[in-house]
Amino acid sequence: EPEVTQTPSHQVTQMGQEVILRCVPISNHLYFYWYRQILGQKVEFLVSFYNNEISEKSEIFDDQFSVERPDGSNFTLKIRSTKLEDSAMYFCASSERATGGDTQYFGPGTRLTVL
Amino acid sequence: SQQGEEDPQALSIQEGENATMNCSYKTSINNLQWYRQNSGRGLVHLILIRSNEREKHSGRLRVTLDTSKKSSSLLITASRAADTASYFCATVLNYGQNFVFGPGTRLSVLP
Numbered sequence: 001e002p003e004v005t006q007t008p009s010h011q012v013t014q015m016g017q018e019v020i021l022r023c024v025p026i027s028n029h030l031y032f033y034w035y036r037q038i039l040g041q042k043v044e045f046l047v048s049f050y051n052n053e054i055s056e057k058s059e060i061f062d063d064q065f066s067v068e069r070p071d072g073s074n075f076t077l078k079i080r081s082t083k084l085e086d087s088a089m090y091f092c093a094s095s096e097r098a099t100g101g102d103t104q105y106f107g108p109g110t111r112l113t114v115l
Numbered sequence: 116s117q118q119g120e121e122d123p124q125a126l127s128i129q130e131g132e133n134a135t136m137n138c139s140y141k142t143s144i145n146n147l148q149w150y151r152q153n154s155g156r157g158l159v160h161l162i163l164i165r166s167n168e169r170e171k172h173s174g175r176l177r178v179t180l181d182t183s184k185k186s187s188s189l190l191i192t193a194s195r196a197a198d199t200a201s202y203f204c205a206t207v208l209n210y211g212q213n214f215v216f217g218p219g220t221r222l223s224v225l226p
Binding site: 033041044048056093104109 | 214215
């Protein structure tokens with residue numbers, strides 16, 4: 001069964017450094033998402049992406065964050081100048097259609113630790 | 116309550132018993148979806164129920180939706196130790212794209 005994959009599974013970085021989290025969505029899906037989950041808290045929406053542009057973003061997704069689909073398979077989340085409070089699990093998801101009625105399939109997540 | 120808020124926050128039952136988790140939401144929805152998360156892992160989609168549906172089954176899972184009360188329930192029958200996980204309901208607001216997740220119910224099934 002097709003699945004969303006994410007790399008790395010765990011990323012440790014120093015405060016102020018830039019990190020890139022990578023995702024490979026399910027191949028025939030057109031909509032891509034990033035969510036994050038701070039330890040012990042709710043899963044929070046960051047951004048959705050369709051047709052090579054951001055379609056929706058939350059207040060969390062400020063200028064520190066950016067997303068890109070550099071080729072036909074990868075979808076990346078870049079965090080510039082990381083802060084301690086960026087430590088969280090970051091989940092990528094994809095769906096065939098916009099979520100008016102469609103299921104989002106989640107990857108296993110990348111655990112980001114900012115020291 | 117918040118959009119997509121589950122209760123109870125934690126539930127502990129014996130293997131073989133049924134587990135019922137509830138979700139309440141505040142605004143109109145197109146559908147409501149339930150996800151499971153094993154500790155430290157990703158979210159696994161369980162079931163989707165549309166706003167015009169009242170009940171849906173999938174294996175040992177039964178989901179109900181009451182749009183008049185803005186609530187949904189997830190029933191797991193004949194629970195197993197492997198069902199131990201956190202369960203989240205997720206809603207999409209008014210044709211938007213992003214999921215709003217509740218804080219989840221932590222289910223522990225004791226052997």
